[in-house]
Amino acid sequence: MKKLVLSTVIVLALSLSFTSCRDSKKADSVEEAVENVSDAVENAAEATGDAIDSAVEATGDAAEATGDAIENAAEATGEAVESAVDATGEAAENATDAVKKEADKVKIEH
DSSP, X not given: OHHHHHHHHHHHHHHHHHHHHHHHHHHHHHHHHHHHHHHHHHHHHHHHXXXXXXXXXXXXHHHHHHHHHHHHHHHHHHHHHHHHHHHHHHHHHHHXXXXXXXXXXXXXHO
């Protein structure tokens, strides 16, 4: 009877130790999985933040470049208009001079 009780106690102790070892391994692996997921979420959030910062910076640079291009186009247009006005004025003066010369020729001939 004594051997039966001792054998039962040993079997129960062994079964509890094997069962508790398995449970702790599962708990550890679950904790590691949760930590890994947490790290992955943090890394993804950080990468997303970096991407947003880069996009905002690129948008600002593009807006600035567009503003510069508009200013340059406006200046070039203004210069072209001024050149056209000057050329038109010179052409009008040349036409006036040519008409005066022809008028003088006609007066001389008659």
